Amino acid sequence: MKRATIYDVAKAAGVSHQTVTRYLNGFEGIRPATRERVRKALAELDYRPNSAARFLRSQQTNRIGLLAHRMDLSGPGRLIAGATSAARERGYVLDIASMDGGDAASVDEALDLVLEHQIAGVFGTAQTHVVREAIEARALSVPIALDGQESGPGSVNIGLPGHLAAAHLAELGHRRVGFLSGPAVWIASAARRDGFLAEAAAAGLDVRWMGEGDWSAESGWAAAQECPVGEQGITAIAVSNDSMAVGLIAGLHERGIDVPGHVSVVGMDDSPESRFLVPALTTVRLDFEGEGAHRMARLIARIEDRTGSDVPEYDAPRLIVRQSTRAIAD
CATH class of the missing domain: 3.40.50.2300 (Response regulator)
Known part of the structure; x- marks a missing residue:
C-alpha cells in the first residue's frame, strides 16, 4: 500500500501542502480549526514523515x-x-x-x-x-x-506517593507505622520518604521504624526480619516500591505475621503484578x-526551539486500594 504524502494530507484536509508542512514543523500561527483538520487527516491517512530527509x-x-x-x-x-x-x-x-x-x-x-x-x-x-x-x-x-x-x-511532585500512603494509613486508623525506603542515593527515594514523614507528622502518626532497601524483593524480605511487628509494634508499613513490598509480605508470612490481619502493607508504583498477589497489594499508581x-x-x-504545544501531560500519582491494607481499631 502506497504511503500517504503531504499532498494527500492537504487534499483530505482542504488546505495547501504548505500549511501541512508548517503544521509538521511546529508552526504556531495556524488557525485552530485548520490545525484540527490537518491533525485528523494525518491520523486518518496514517501519514509518516520522512524524518531522515527533514533532518x-x-x-x-x-x-x-x-x-x-x-x-x-x-x-x-x-x-x-x-x-x-x-x-x-x-x-x-x-x-x-x-x-x-x-x-x-x-x-x-x-x-x-x-x-x-x-x-x-x-x-x-x-x-x-x-x-x-x-x-x-x-x-x-x-x-x-x-x-x-x-x-x-x-x-x-515526586514526593506525593509518600503523602498518599501515609494519608491512607491514617484514614484507616493506624497510628504506629513504619516505612521502608529505597536506596538513599536515589532522589525519588528520598522524596517519597520525606513525603511520607511529612504527612505522618501532620496526621499525628508515630513512625516507630525506618528501613532502607535496594528496590529488590530480596531487600524487602530482609527488612521483614527486623521490623517490629507485635503487640506494641507497628500495625502498618509503607514501602517505596512494589517489589520490596512483595518481599516484605513474604518475609512477614515466614514469621507467621498475617497481612493485613496483623499488619497492613502499602506499596508504590502499581507494578503489573501487584493486583495478582495474595493478598492483592494496595499501592500508589505512578504513570x-x-x-x-x-x-x-x-x-x-x-x-527544536518550540513552545512545546504538543507535550502530553501525565497522570498524577493516585492510591489504588486493594486487600493488603485494612482499617484498625487502636
Missing part, C-alpha cells in the same frame, strides 16, 4: 542519547518505554547507553559512548545526584532532560510511561 535539510541530527540506569526495574523500564514512543512519534531515534547511576565513572563512560556520535540532546533516567553532577561537570551544549529536574506545566513521554516531548521541543 538532512535542516542540517540537524535526529539522535538523542539516553542514559539508562536499572532498566531491570519496573519504573525505569516503563519510563524508557514511554520516552522511546514519544521520540519515535516525533521522528527521533535513541542511542541507549546503560550505566550505574551511583558511580560517576560509569556515568562518564556512558556519556562518552553517546557523544561519539552527533546527538541533539541527552535524556537521563537515573534519579541520583551522581548523574546530575557528572552531566553538569561536562558542560554539554545540547539540551538535557533528567528525571525530576523540571517543574514546569504538567510535572508532578511512568506518561512521564517518559512528557519529558521526552519537552526535551524535543527545546531541541
Whole structure:
C-alpha cells in the first residue's frame, strides 16, 4: 500500500501542502480549526514523515542519547518505554547507553559512548545526584532532560506517593507505622520518604521504624526480619516500591505475621503484578510511561526551539486500594 504524502494530507484536509508542512514543523500561527483538520487527516491517512530527509535539510541530527540506569526495574523500564514512543512519534531515534547511576565513572563512560556520535540532546533516567553532577561537570551544549529536574506545566511532585500512603494509613486508623525506603542515593527515594514523614507528622502518626532497601524483593524480605511487628509494634508499613513490598509480605508470612490481619502493607508504583498477589497489594499508581513521554516531548521541543504545544501531560500519582491494607481499631 502506497504511503500517504503531504499532498494527500492537504487534499483530505482542504488546505495547501504548505500549511501541512508548517503544521509538521511546529508552526504556531495556524488557525485552530485548520490545525484540527490537518491533525485528523494525518491520523486518518496514517501519514509518516520522512524524518531522515527533514533532518538532512535542516542540517540537524535526529539522535538523542539516553542514559539508562536499572532498566531491570519496573519504573525505569516503563519510563524508557514511554520516552522511546514519544521520540519515535516525533521522528527521533535513541542511542541507549546503560550505566550505574551511583558511580560517576560509569556515568562518564556512558556519556562518552553517546557523544561519539552527533546527538541533539541527552535524556537521563537515573534519579541520583551522581548523574546530575557528572552531566553538569561536562558542560554539554545540547539540551538535557533528567528525571525530576523540571517543574514546569504538567510535572508532578515526586514526593506525593509518600503523602498518599501515609494519608491512607491514617484514614484507616493506624497510628504506629513504619516505612521502608529505597536506596538513599536515589532522589525519588528520598522524596517519597520525606513525603511520607511529612504527612505522618501532620496526621499525628508515630513512625516507630525506618528501613532502607535496594528496590529488590530480596531487600524487602530482609527488612521483614527486623521490623517490629507485635503487640506494641507497628500495625502498618509503607514501602517505596512494589517489589520490596512483595518481599516484605513474604518475609512477614515466614514469621507467621498475617497481612493485613496483623499488619497492613502499602506499596508504590502499581507494578503489573501487584493486583495478582495474595493478598492483592494496595499501592500508589505512578504513570511512568506518561512521564517518559512528557519529558521526552519537552526535551524535543527545546531541541527544536518550540513552545512545546504538543507535550502530553501525565497522570498524577493516585492510591489504588486493594486487600493488603485494612482499617484498625487502636
